[in-house]
Amino acid sequence: MKYQNKLLKYSASVLLGWCCLWLIATTALAQSNGESQQPQAAVAPSTIETLSSFVELRKALQKDIRTLNQQLQSTRSEAEKASLKQRLEKLESDLRTTTRNFENIAAGVDITTLRGEVTEEFNLQQEVFALVRPAIDEMKEMTARVRKKSELKKKIDYFEEQLPVITQALANIDTLKQAASNKSLMQTLQETEEQWSKQQAFIQSELQAAQLQLDKLNAAETSFAEASQSYLKSFFQKRGLYLTIALLVVASVILLSRLSAKVMQRYIPGFRAKHRSFKIRLVELLHLMLTVLFSILGPMTVFYLVEDWVLFSLGILLLFGIAWALRQTLPRYWSQIQLFLNVGSVREGERIFMEGLPWRVEQINVYSTLVNPVAGISQRVPIDELVDLKSRPSQTDDPWFPCGQGDWVILSNGIRGKVTGISHEMVQLVERGGARVTYQMADFLAASPRNLATNFRVKEVIGLSYALQREITAVIPEALQNYLTQRIHQEGYGDQLLNLRVEFAAANTSSLDIAIIADFKGEAGDLYNRLRRAIQRWCVDACSENGWEIPFPQLTLHGSLSASE
Structure with a gap:
């Protein structure tokens, strides 16, 4: 049935959606496997040196913190206490940062997630994000390496900008120390130099830590071929089976739908009728909607039963996107x-x-x-x-249409031809002699085609002299009609003739006009112009036999006389 085409279309869309889920999920899996399966590199000497500098820096920071705590306990000035607390908070923050960098460098990986830090809460309702959070976490994991590299590069750029400033500041302080002779000034400059030296050591440690982490990330990157192999391996090992089962479920739903449709066609009366009743149409519509619904819910059920929450969440996101697009x-x-x-x-x-x-x-x-x-x-x-x-x-x-295929038509521009082809876009005519004329459909209809296929009329006029005025209204029309009837049958057009009338038409300026009106069957449509010429010829022959004068136009005659005079 025709609705099966629509069913296949919807099912193909569903399959395409699940293929997209497959690509996203397996790419994330390949990324995570690529990170976890990197071979352990040998410990570089620069790492040992960096760790040693961290140890020394931690000792210095801890010593400064103890000194500040002692000063804070001994001082009584509120302003000095506030200044000491501010410096103490800065030193404690630097100590935490140094300790964290030391642990990350020593462990060789980012162990921030092991410290139990509180994660950022989602802004949207928790009920919705509880369903889609696994997919979001998986997508974040896919880009974790890139984001980490970007953060490290920004950090390195920042510290590289700060180091020259601190170096210049220490050089200026050293110049002032050499020029100073006051003991108090020398002591103050010495304390300031020590603080800036510690800050310089801290920034250098941060810079070294960031550079080492960036180098490790760059060294851990694999080639495209290796990533592809890891990607395929992880796919067939973990989520490949689940996606295969989901696709088999969709195929089973489509197969059952086709079988049930054949059963309904066979056992429901009037299901195959050209014009079906409302009940049968409703049954077919429900069958189609259930097929689409089961094609969508089938894979979701598979992901739920196997507890693959990443694919399940991606499916929820896909359904939300479809619902938003259809609203x-x-x-x-x-x-x-x-x-x-x-x-x-x-x-x-x-x-x-x-x-x-x-x-x-x-x-x-x-x-x-x-x-x-x-x-x-x-x-x-x-x-x-x-x-x-x-x-x-x-x-x-x-x-419905001005003509059918095989009909002879006359267009408003005078072109006459036989219709040999009709399509949605064009109409083709064949003229006498075989020339083909093609019109676009809109242009053909705008030309107001006159169809000769049923019956058509030929109307010709001949003018006679005013000398025949007495006979022109009755005697001559009757005689001419009898003559034309005889000639029409003699030349083989009698079977196509439907009606023939010869009547007085009008008293013209130089002649008395007689109208010949002949109706023919549509089968003689291809002879339209030939019949017109034949009627004119027969009228001239009748005038010659009966001595009826065909006058020249009076204006032409008078003009000839004037020229001769």
Whole structure:
């Protein structure tokens, strides 16, 4: 059935979504495995030197902290106490930082997460983030290496900018010491120099720690081939089985859906009818919705049962994204459901106008069928394209198309030809002699084609002399009609002739006009111009046999006389 195409489309979208989940999850797994499976490198001499400098710096900081604590206990000035507390807090912060750097360098990895530090809380509601947090943590883990490298580079740049300033400050203090002779000034400069020297040592230690961590991260990076191998290995070892089971569940749902559809077609009366009832359409719609629903819930159930919360959270995020994208289109989907149930603005068997042509709605389904019965063309359109249209019951005399294939037509520009091809975009004509003329559909309809396929009329006028005035209204028309009837049958056009009338038309300026009106069958449409010429020829022959004068126009005659005079 046609709805199966839509079912396959929805299922393919679901499969594509789960493939995206597979890529994200397995990439994260490969990244984490790549970090955990790096071979242990030999201890570099620079690491030992850095650790030694950290030990010395810690001792100096601890000594300064003890000194400040003693000064804080002995002083009584509130202003001095505040200054000492501020310096003490700075030294304690530097000591904690130095200790943390020492532990990270000694351990060879970032052990910040082992210290039990409080993680940042989420701003959104905890109920929502409890479902999607595993996926977010997995994505953060994917970019942890890149973010860590970026932070270290910024840290190195900052300390490299600070070191020259401190070095210049120490040089200036040393110059002042050499020039100073006051003992108190010398003591103050000495204390200031010691503080800046300690700050310089601290910044150098921070710089060395950041540089070592950055070097280790760069050394731990693997090549593309190794990362691909690790990626495939981790996939087949951990999440490959779960994703395979999820895809098998989707395939099973689709297979069961097709089998159940065949059962309904076989055992439900009228299920295959051209125009189905509302109940049958409702059953088919529910069957389609359940198929899509189970195709989505099946993999989610698999991830829940195997307790793979990363894939489950990624699935939740994917569903949230789909729901957010569909929130603006829900009214349109509701209109499509109404059309599918044949209770909307367009209904089966009625007439709509689309793309510049009228169409009969042959069948409404996920892909609907539209037919133009006269033009002999049809098209299959998605049901979404019918949402903004409306249909009406078709009447027996409603025109569908100006012509059909094989008809002879005359356009407003005088071109006459046989219609040999009609499509949604173009109409092709073949003129007498074989020349082909092609029009776009809009241009062809704008040319107001006159169809000769049913019956057509040829009207010709011949003028006679005013000398025949007595006979022109009755005798001559009757005689001319009898003569034309005889000639038409003699030359083989009698079977196509439907009606022939010869009447007095008008008293013209230089002649008395007679109108010849001949109606022919549509099968003689290709002879339209030949019949016009034949009628003129037969009229001239009749005038010659009966001695009827065909005058020149009076203006031409008078002009000739004036020229001769």
